[in-house]
Amino acid sequence: MPNSLADQDERLRRPAELRSIWLGATKVSFVPDGAVQGRPSAWLPDSTDDFWAAHPQYLDDTGHLVASLGGLLVEHGDRALLIDTGFGPQALSADPGTPNGSIYGGGFLNSLAELGRSPEQIEAVAFSHLHPDHLGWAVHPAPGTGARAFAHADYLVTEPEWAQHAQPETDHTADEAIAALAPHVRTVTDGQHIFPGVQVRITAGHTEGHAEFVITGGGRRLIAFGDSMHSPIQADHPEWSCVYDHDPARSAGHRHRLIAELEEPDTIGFGIHFADVVFGHVRRDGQGPAWRPLDTTDAGHDQPQ
Known part of the structure; x- marks a missing residue:
């Protein structure tokens, strides 16, 4: 049976594979780069060890949450937009002094090639935020x-996010990374359309200028919600903010609204840090976890559960 409960549990314990869906004439695809492990009670400080002991399906064999790293490719005709570009060709070992286990990237360009795109074909890269x-x-x-x-592409960053990071005295991101971005940055505003069917909305809480992207087509919409949620368990517990949210209360308030929105008809969510369940719906009907992943195929079609 496709997308069975056992299959969903297995998908919760592994990084996301390349997955695509269609919104009318627009194709959206997760572009895998790598993964990061999170110590569950450290990533979600309001959760408890007892909770995770009762919900082992969310944890890998080492007891960590599995979070995917990558980006979202949006294709419309011969045009292509990227939202985020993963972690890059690097790896870090687990650090007991942080909430993280190991983290690695490196697969992004190969994943993009598998989707039939080269970096030169990307007209712009939009960032949810600058972590x-x-x-x-x-x-x-x-x-x-x-x-x-992607040095030739425009880099799209919300005005408040760029204002926070482009100041010399800030240390949110290494100075050299900002310097590398700066020549290509074009700032965008709340509500701005940046690509056919793609609209920016600023949803501060994770960072001051954090952006979500609403993609519409074929009578459906997809909300690429960036780091508004880090784990599908937050669909059941929107009050649980991530340790990396700069304003946990504001983040939680937005997440309650987001989850209600994801329950609306013809609405799909995209969680870039979710395990192998990046595309899904929210259904709070008491019939299991609220996040219901789509059963996507390599052919680019999707089958809602």
């Missing part, structure tokens, strides 16, 4: 070239 696990390949040299993969 390193979203900047990735926009600031790291492509292997064997010495050049950044």
Whole structure:
């Protein structure tokens, strides 16, 4: 049976594969780069060890949450937009002094090629925010070239996000990463349309200028909600903010509204850090977890559960 409960549990314990869906004439695809492990009670400080002991399906064999790293490719005709670019060609070992286990990137360009796109075909890269696990390949040299993969594309950043990071005295992101972005940055505003069927909305809470992207087509809409949620369990517990949210109360308030929105008809969510359940709906009907992943196929079609 496709998308059975056992299959869903298995998908919760592994990084996301390349997955695509269609919204009318627009194709949207998760572009895998790598993954990061999170210590569950450290990532979601309002959760408890007892909760995770009772919900082992969310944890890998080492007891960590599995979070995917990558980006979202939006294709309309011969045009292509990227939203976020993963972690880049690097890896870090688990650090007991942080909430994280191991983290690695590196697969993004191969994933993009598998989707039939080269970096030169990307007209713009839009960022949900400027944390390193979203900047990735926009600031790291492509292997064997010495050049950044998307250096020729426009980099779209919300005005408040850029204002926070472009100041010399801030330390949110390494100065060299901001310097690499700066020549290509074009700031965008709340409600702005940046690509056919793609609209920006600023949803502060994770960062001051954090952006979500609403993509519409074929009578459906997809909300690419960035780091508004880090784990599908937050669809059941919107009050649980991530340790990396700069304003946990504001983040939780927005998440309650977001989850209600994701329950609306013909609405799909995209969670970039979810495990192998990045596309889904929210159904709070008492019949299991609220996040209901789509059963996507390599052919680019999707089958709602």
